[in-house]
Amino acid sequence: MSGAEELQASRLRLLTSANQQRRTFERTLHDGPQQHLVALAVSVRLARTMAKSNPDAVDEVLSQLGDEVQTTLEELRELAHRIYPPLLEDRGLAHALLTAADRLPGTVDVGDVERLPSDVEAALYFASTDVMEQNGDVTLRRDGDGVHLTVKGAGLATTSLVDTVTALGGHITVDPAGAEAVIPL
Numbered sequence: 001m002s003g004a005e006e007l008q009a010s011r012l013r014l015l016t017s018a019n020q021q022r023r024t025f026e027r028t029l030h031d032g033p034q035q036h037l038v039a040l041a042v043s044v045r046l047a048r049t050m051a052k053s054n055p056d057a058v059d060e061v062l063s064q065l066g067d068e069v070q071t072t073l074e075e076l077r078e079l080a081h082r083i084y085p086p087l088l089e090d091r092g093l094a095h096a097l098l099t100a101a102d103r104l105p106g107t108v109d110v111g112d113v114e115r116l117p118s119d120v121e122a123a124l125y126f127a128s129t130d131v132m133e134q135n136g137d138v139t140l141r142r143d144g145d146g147v148h149l150t151v152k153g154a155g156l157a158t159t160s161l162v163d164t165v166t167a168l169g170g171h172i173t174v175d176p177a178g179a180e181a182v183i184p185l
Contacts, residue, residue: 010163028079036072040065078103084122093121097128097138106132106153109139116147120168120183124149127164136178145185146170152178 001009047061088096094110101108108128116124124147128138136153151161161179165172170183
């Protein structure tokens with residue numbers, strides 16, 4: 001495959017991935033928070049009806065409403081983190097990845113990685129969390145004028161990782177155990 005064909009294939013994979021992420025986002029929004037909000041609307045109507053006919057029973061409905069609101073808020077926060085976590089912008093890649101590690105099955109070691117250019121931080125965050133969602137392990141190290149990324153774990157979908165590293169001007173080596181990449185800064 002020629003360089004131009006590889007570039008075209010990479011661009012197509014990135015577009016396909018972006019479209020898939022949009023579909024997943026819409027499905028997650030529809031199946032989670034939207035359904036909870038519909039249930040909340042029904043429960044509010046029920047509480048109004050009960051307040052007139054059986055005021056003592058309203059406490060139970062209001063308690064359930066409170067629980068449902070809390071669940072919906074948690075789902076919306078989770079969804080917001082998948083779009084672009086505020087912590088990434090506020091405190092940087094290391095903090096955002098360490099926080100993501102609390103909710104994902106994979107692990108991350110960010111060493112002493114400090115703030116990086118925002119486009120690099122965003123790309124590395126989403127590539128790393130994709131790996132961690134698949135129970136993979138991520139190690140990031142800053143070395144001179146670049147960032148070293150090591151990924152380990154079985155069954156990793158490395159095509160998007162390869163495309164991300166390449167888009168950042170880096171190079172990557174993939175083997176059955178994982179991948180090693182260097183991204184210049």
